[in-house]
Amino acid sequence: MGGILALWLIKSTPETLGKMVSLYTDNQSLIHSLHRPKATSGQHLVKNLISEVKEVNARLRIRWISGHSNVPGNKKADELAGEAADGRSSRKEDLPPKLWLPIPTSASATKQDYHSTLMRKWKAMWTQSPRMSRFSEQIDEDFPFTKYRKLRNGLTREQASVVMQIRCGHIPLNAYLHRIGKSASRMCQKCNNGEEGVPETVNHFVFECPAYTEKHRTMENVTGTGQTDLKVIMKDLKKLKALTAYVNQTKRFTQQELP
DSSP states (O other): OHHHHHHHHHHTOGGGTTSEEEEEESOHHHHHHHHSOOSSTTHHHHHHHHHHHHHOOSEEEEEEOOTTSOOHHHHHHHHHHHHHHTTOOOOGGGSOGGGSSOOOOOHHHHHHHHHHHHHHHHHHHHHHOTHHHHHHHHTOOSTTOHHHHHHHTTSOHHHHHHHHHHHHSOSSSHHHHHHTTSOSOOBOSSOOOSTTOOBOOHHIIIIIOGGGHHHHHHHHHHHOTTOOOHHHHTTOHHHHHHHHHHHHHHTOSOSSOOO
16 A cells, blocks of 8 residues: 555656656565565555556656664654554545555454454453463463474374373373262372372372383483473473373373374
8 A cells, every 4th residue: 555655646746757766665575566466465455556556657666675774764654654544644535546445354364353352362261260370380381382282283193182181180090080070089099109098190190100110210211300390391392202102101091002
């Protein structure tokens, strides 16, 4: 739109007839699109701009200028663009006829806006959740968990399922099963640590249970000796795979081994 307006000013200024006129823009994609239009959003404006270029009676040069170089003219253009965005624009009659009609809604911009709205709602719901404090302290404080979600793409479906169960704590260990009424005891049945036993929590199963001492050592070859912090493991793909391998080796949950 800025390019279309600039060309409209050039065409409306008789002094530019046959003269060399330079049009500066800090938008590199605009310059590229004039030479190689693509099937992306806003192409109706690009086509309008190309047709305006062909109709200019001046010798036109379109050049790129850095938007952060404190060029007075560029700074003034930004100020005026801001005023136009606030509604303090020219009269419709003073604008190019091609810009008289409302600009069609961009599908890409609509999707981005919708995604941003969902992210804000998600963050608000997560912040108000009673689970946020425990999860951030023990598992992952990096909401919205972008790094973890990227790491998850490097896992198989079975591995990702196991990691997700460990992350949320909804895993068939006695501490959880007893809480939902699916186990008579919350104690670990694989070890005998004192007369009263030890609750079979995620941390106990992954790091502490003496029934899996050798398997702990194998996992620590990757995660690091003495590493008992799930937050650290959840941020490294190799460590995540070592964790799922440990679960597989214990055969605690299924007779069929995970990859």
